[in-house]
Amino acid sequence: MKDQPAGTENQPLISVVIPVYNVKKYMKRCLDGVLAQTYKNLEIILVDDGSTDGSAKICDDYFKKDKRVVVFHKPNGGLSSARNYGVRSSNGKYVTFIDSDDSVDEDYVETLYNIIVKYKVKLAICSHRVIYENRTPIDMSTGESGALESKLVLKRLLYADGIDISSWAKMFAREILIPHPFPEGRNFEDAATTYLYVDSVDKVGLNSVPKYNYYIRKKSISNANFTKMKMDLITSTTEMHDYICEKYPRMKAAAERRLMYAYLSTLRQIALSPVSADSEECLPIIWQYIKSHRSAILRDTNIPARDRHALNATKLGYKFFRFELKWYEKMRHLLT
Numbered sequence: 523m524k525d526q527p528a529g530t531e532n533q534p535l536i537s538v539v540i541p542v543y544n545v546k547k548y549m550k551r552c553l554d555g556v557l558a559q560t561y562k563n564l565e566i567i568l569v570d571d572g573s574t575d576g577s578a579k580i581c582d583d584y585f586k587k588d589k590r591v592v593v594f595h596k597p598n599g600g601l602s603s604a605r606n607y608g609v610r611s612s613n614g615k616y617v618t619f620i621d622s623d624d625s626v627d628e629d630y631v632e633t634l635y636n637i638i639v640k641y642k643v644k645l646a647i648c649s650h651r652v653i654y655e656n657r658t659p660i661d662m663s664t665g666e667s668g669a670l671e672s673k674l675v676l677k678r679l680l681y682a683d684g685i686d687i688s689s690w691a692k693m694f695a696r697e698i699l700i701p702h703p704f705p706e707g708r709n710f711e712d713a714a715t716t717y718l719y720v721d722s723v724d725k726v727g728l729n730s731v732p733k734y735n736y737y738i739r740k741k742s743i744s745n746a747n748f749t750k751m752k753m754d755l756i757t758s759t760t761e762m763h764d765y766i767c768e769k770y771p772r773m774k775a776a777a778e779r780r781l782m783y784a785y786l787s788t789l790r791q792i793a794l795s796p797v798s799a800d801s802e803e804c805l806p807i808i809w810q811y812i813k814s815h816r817s818a819i820l821r822d823t824n825i826p827a828r829d830r831h832a833l834n835a836t837k838l839g840y841k842f843f844r845f846e847l848k849w850y851e852k853m854r855h856l857l858t
Contacts, residue, residue, distance in 0.1 A: 572598030
């Protein structure tokens with residue numbers, strides 16, 4: 523392990539795990555922000571997951587630039603594989619994840635660490651901004667702070683009530699990550715793990731201020747044309763649903779809402795993509811589930827307004843849902 527930076531003797535080492543795969547265009551923005559952190563005792567782990575666009579060289583250049591940077595080059599295995607590799611290789615007491623095409627404010631790590639210290643917790647959450655191409659950023663923060671019971675955090679996560687499923691914009695004690703690795707070979711890995719991390723602690727620290735910048739790119743995994751791999755969201759959310767319903771029966775309605783969201787989100791992917799063999803195969807499965815469970819979900823007064831609107835739109839058939847969705851996306855871009 524490299525020498526500890528001067529003046530950080532009383533600060534625990536924090537590992538920043540950054541998976542890298544063909545993001546040459548965005549890496550400088552990300553890495554410069556991490557190197558500029560006000561919290562200095564960092565181990566910055568760059569896991570090059572078989573990049574072919576020059577990203578690997580940028581990793582090596584930053585290794586030479588700052589002694590806190592550690593670089594691993596591995597064959598391509600996907601985001602989960604890279605994150606798992608980074609966690610296994612980490613030496614920090616705490617770990618935070620940053621995607622290499624995103625960026626963070628200079629006090630991102632300090633904010634999360636201060637939450638851990640203030641509330642004596644093993645999991646800390648801050649908020650984020652959603653940044654689109656050629657659009658006004660959206661601040662997702664609520665301004666609240668405190669130590670919350672993990673069961674309440676789970677319920678709010680299931681309802682998307684100011685707490686999201688992402689593994690970034692969070693800091694974890696390393697010990698709670700090890701038993702629950704990200705599922706390799708599967709997309710939407712956060713849906714398969716974040717709830718397990720929350721459920722492994724008694725309390726979660728929250729300071730809902732935006733310190734993470736999540737960039738929406740047209741060519742990102744989440745915005746690519748529909749393939750069967752997009753069904754992974756339903757797979758992971760079904761696991762979450764079953765886990766919650768078995769362990770916390772009183773949260774069944776919240777778990778049902780989260781699962782319906784996964785189906786609606788996947789339906790949206792199909793509706794915004796060109797027709798393909800994959801979409802024609804998966805659409806009937808998704809549509810049948812939505813039709814069968816729609817009424818029950820609509821009776822839940824806690825579901826977000828966007829869910830209610832989407833479900834009501836499905837009552838008029840898939841063609842209407844698709845038309846309204848495309849119109850909404852068009853107007854959204856024109857107005858921002």
